[in-house]
Amino acid sequence: MQHDLIAQARTWLAEDPDPETRDELGALIEAGDTAELATRFAGTLQFGTAGLRGELGAGPMRMNRSVVIRAAAGLAAYLKAQGQAGGLVVIGYDARYKSEDFARDTAAVMTGAGLRAAVLPRPLPTPVLAYAIRHLGAVAGVEVTASHNPPRDNGYKVYLGDGSQIVPPADGEIAAAIAAVGQLADVVRPEDGWETLGEEVLAAYLARTDAVLAPGSPRTARTVYTAMHGVGTSVLTAAFERAGFPAPVLVAEQAEPDPAFPTVAFPNPEEPGAMDLAFATARRAAPDLIIANDPDADRCAVAVPDTATATEGGWRMLRGDEVGALLAAHLVERGVSGVFAESIVSSSLLGRIAEKAGLGYEETLTGFKWIARVDGLRYGYEEALGYCVDPEGVRDKDGITAALLVAELASVLKEQGRTLLDLLDDLALAHGLHATDQLSVRVEDLTVIADAMARLREQPPTALAGLAVTSAEDLSQGTEALPPTDGLRYQLEGARVIVRPSGTEPKLKCYLEVVVPVGDAAGLPAARARGAELLAGIKRDLAAAAGI
Numbered sequence: 010m011q012h013d014l015i016a017q018a019r020t021w022l023a024e025d026p027d028p029e030t031r032d033e034l035g036a037l038i039e040a041g042d043t044a045e046l047a048t049r050f051a052g053t054l055q056f057g058t059a060g061l062r063g064e065l066g067a068g069p070m071r072m073n074r075s076v077v078i079r080a081a082a083g084l085a086a087y088l089k090a091q092g093q094a095g096g097l098v099v100i101g102y103d104a105r106y107k108s109e110d111f112a113r114d115t116a117a118v119m120t121g122a123g124l125r126a127a128v129l130p131r132p133l134p135t136p137v138l139a140y141a142i143r144h145l146g147a148v149a150g151v152e153v154t155a156s157h158n159p160p161r162d163n164g165y166k167v168y169l170g171d172g173s174q175i176v177p178p179a180d181g182e183i184a185a186a187i188a189a190v191g192q193l194a195d196v197v198r199p200e201d202g203w204e205t206l207g208e209e210v211l212a213a214y215l216a217r218t219d220a221v222l223a224p225g226s227p228r229t230a231r232t233v234y235t236a237m238h239g240v241g242t243s244v245l246t247a248a249f250e251r252a253g254f255p256a257p258v259l260v261a262e263q264a265e266p267d268p269a270f271p272t273v274a275f276p277n278p279e280e281p282g283a284m285d286l287a288f289a290t291a292r293r294a295a296p297d298l299i300i301a302n303d304p305d306a307d308r309c310a311v312a313v314p315d316t317a318t319a320t321e322g323g324w325r326m327l328r329g330d331e332v333g334a335l336l337a338a339h340l341v342e343r344g345v346s347g348v349f350a351e352s353i354v355s356s357s358l359l360g361r362i363a364e365k366a367g368l369g370y371e372e373t374l375t376g377f378k379w380i381a382r383v384d385g386l387r388y389g390y391e392e393a394l395g396y397c398v399d400p401e402g403v404r405d406k407d408g409i410t411a412a413l414l415v416a417e418l419a420s421v422l423k424e425q426g427r428t429l430l431d432l433l434d435d436l437a438l439a440h441g442l443h444a445t446d447q448l449s450v451r452v453e454d455l456t457v458i459a460d461a462m463a464r465l466r467e468q469p470p471t472a473l474a475g476l477a478v479t480s481a482e483d484l485s486q487g488t489e490a491l492p493p494t495d496g497l498r499y500q501l502e503g504a505r506v507i508v509r510p511s512g513t514e515p516k517l518k519c520y521l522e523v524v525v526p527v528g529d530a531a532g533l534p535a536a537r538a539r540g541a542e543l544l545a546g547i548k549r550d551l552a553a554a555a556g557i
Contacts, residue, residue, distance in 0.1 A: 014046050018068070021050075024193040025067065027074040027110070034067035056080060056184040058176055058378055059513050062155055062164035065106055072107070072155075072163045074114055075193060080165055081115040081151070082196045083187030085122035087179075088149055090186070094123055096148030096170075099206075101129040101138030103154040103240050103305045104266030105163050108132065111153045114198070121197030124148075127204040132240045132266060133211065134306030135166070136407035140214045141206075143172040143404070157237075157277035157303040158514065160270045172404040174378035177492075211244070217402045218248045221410045223343055227420035228253040231296040234412075235260035235287045237276045238267040239304025245409050254416055258294040260287050270304070277303055278310035278326075278394065287312070288321040298419050298429070299324065302408040308394040309408040311415055313429050327429070330356035330445045330522075332415065333390035334436055335429055336398065339418040340388055341366040347387025350380050353484075353491070353498065354507050354520040355392040358436065358443040365439070374494050376512065377406045392445065392520065434533060441524045442533070444540030448519035448548045450557050458510045458517045461555040465497055465508060470554040474546025476501040484509075504543065506551060517557060521547050 018038050025031045037045055049068030054061055054076055061080055063072045088096060098119045102112035112128055119126035127145065129138060135152050142150040150168040158164070167175050167183065175183065190196065222228075232249075234257035236242040242264045249257055262272050263286060270276040273283045278301040287299050291312070299312035311332050315325035327335075337349055337359055348369035351359045363370035368387075373379035380389035381397060381404040389397040395406030398414050422428055437443070452458055469481040482488065484496035496509035504523040511518050523543040525536040 011043050014043055014050060015041075017050050018046050021068060021075070025073070025075050026078070026193070030067035030073045030075075037067070056083070056180065056187055057512070058174070058180045058376065060164060060166040060175070062158065062162060062513055064161050065163055072165075074107070074110060077111045077165060078114050078118055078193055078196055078198070079190045080187055081118035082122070082190045084149065084151070084167060084183055085119055085124055086186040086189070087183045088124060089122065093148040093170075095125065097125045097127060097145060099127050099129070099138060099141045099145055099147045099150045101135065101141070101150070101152045102132055103135070103152075104132040104268055105153075105155060105304070106160070106268045107163055108153045111163065111165065112151075115151050115153070116203040117198040117200075118196060120202040121199050125204070127206050129210065130206050130208060134240055134244050134302075134409060136307055136403045136405060136409060137211060137214045137244065139168060139172055139403045139405040139407070140217065141210050142168055142170065144210065144213055146170075152305070154305040156305050156307065156513070157275065159275060160268060168405075173381040174376070174405065176378045176382070214402075215244070215247055215251055217399070218410050218413060219251060220402060221399045221414050222252055222417050226417050227424050228417070229255070229423055230298060230416045230419035231255045231294075232257040232416060233260065233287055233291045233294055233296045233299045234258070235263045235284075235290075235299075235301045236266075236306070237273065237278065237283065237301060237304055238263050238265070238270045239276065239302060239306060240266055241302035241306035241408065244306065245300075245302065245412060248409050248413055249416070252413055254413075254420075257300070258290060258296060260290045262286050278308070284310070284312065284321070284326060288324050291324055292322055297423060298415070300412045300415065302412070303394070306408045307406045309396060309411040309415065310394050311429070315430060328445055329390070329392040329394045330358065330443070331433060332394070333392065333396065334358045334362060334443070335418060335432055336390065336396060336411070336414055337362045337388060338432060338436060339414065339421070340398075341368070345387055348383055348385040350383040350386055350389040352376065352380060352391045354509070354518075355390060356443050356445050356522055357505065357524070358440055359390070361440040362436070372490065374491055375509065381405055434530065437527050437533060437536065438530065441526050442536040442540055443522060443524050444537070444544055445520070445522045446544040446548065447521065448551060450517045452515050452517065455515060457557070458515075461517055461557050462495070462497070462508070462510065464556050465554060468554070469497070470499065470550065473499070473501060473504070473506065473550045473554075474543050476504050476543070476547075504547060506547060508551070508555070517555070519548075519551055519555075521551075523547070
């Protein structure tokens with residue numbers, strides 16, 4: 010067994026085109042580190058609906074140039090089998106370790122396979138790539154990014170020609186084509202022959218960002234902005250300047266791309282501590298709001314002044330569901346038409362807003378790959394800070410255009426002497442207080458997640474926080490409206506719970522929502538207290554039921 014493992018590692022080493030990972034793997038072989046080699050060669054990094062994502066390093070279970078070249082070759086074979094030979098593939102990348110190398114390898118493989126390849130001019134936000142696919146008439150797009158994952162991770166996200174991320178059956182067919190790739194030496198990789206795009210594609214994207222704002226709307230909101238060490242700063246500040254907003258005050262320590270993400274444990278605005286520098290900057294600059302992007306700038310986080318309940322020295326992070334509802338209310342006020350959509354793990358408040366406005370509404374599985382495909386989509390959001398506010402331009406979440414729309418809403422309210430929190434109160438009075446929270450467990454051992462899901466399937470809870478469970482659905486069976494997915498949904502009296510494994514991280518995620526009726530403004534504090542009490546109770550009882 011040990012001999013087979015060393016032989017397998019030597020075979021991989023002989024093909025590896027990257028001196029860095031060759032040295033790393035060679036050292037493991039030399040040291041006879043069979044435990045680490047067994048981890049690296051336990052299988053292959055699986056290509057799914059999120060593409061590839063994993064830790065950088067040598068071997069088939071890590072992200073590296075060998076794995077990326079195989080993925081690109083499989084994607085090229087799939088595109089040709091679909092009759093897309095000679096079509097254009099656009100490739101974007103962020104500023105993480107190896108991102109530019111992976112983008113260049115992809116361009117070489119596409120060119121060698123007889124497709125045309127065009128690479129974005131520099132590290133840019135994922136939404137610029139999603140926009141470029143349709144703008145340039147491409148048959149597919151690849152974004153090299155691990156979004157908000159830890160520094161040692163990278164990833165490979167695939168879009169087809171409609172500008173949306175892949176969904177079944179395309180993901181399975183691409184995975185099969187990747188598995189069919191033979192020796193790396195047989196994958197043709199010329200030294201040149203692809204196009205490096207100029208700044209005009211970014212200029213076209215920025216020109217399109219104006220479309221999300223109402224002509225002549227107020228543009229007075231003052232913001233503090235952090236790119237979280239990612240690629241958002243230059244694009245967001247250019248978009249704000251074009252739109253006529255005051256220049257955002259930058260969180261200087263996090264403004265420039267840095268793949269080490271030195272000031273945060275996890276470069277995700279939702280993670281504890283990630284926004285500390287933004288709060289500190291805001292206390293000095295006293296803006297109207299804080300806006301944060303994640304490292305590839307497809308997500309947008311918002312914080313607001315709140316002296317009453319804030320815990321961050323006068324500032325409060327809004328939940329993704331709160332921002333999702335605020336943007337929906339703003340678009341309704343502007344008189345938009347079309348369908349509002351969200352994933353099943355997001356707040357049911359969006360459905361109530363759409364119904365009252367006489368607009369269409371749809372729920373989808375988790376992920377923008379599903380939301381972006383809704384017919385007639387005008388606005389879509391997901392609670393994990395993702396907002397699609399211009400589906401004709403970008404059929405994916407876009408943290409730049411979402412930031413513009415938030416700033417416009419804050420400006421409109423500012424002229425009325427009101428704030429985003431005042432509008433949230435209005436929505437609670439109109440539709441009931443919708444309070445959401447998440448129980449999220451990060452694991453080292455994935456069997457913990459499988460065991461928790463099995464336990465809940467075998468013994469579903471009958472009550473949580475004293476609320477009776479009125480229905481328990483196993484979403485792996487599919488529903489009339491949804492294809493099968495690994496998840497569980499519980500309806501309670503005045504609450505809802507969804508449990509699912511994360512698709513991109515080693516986490517079990519539980520999404521909780523309670524709806525508390527509110528009679529008048531005087532009843533809001535009591536409703537909030539009741540909502541918080543119920544969420545805490547559901548979280549406690551659900552953790553016990555799942556054994557986590």
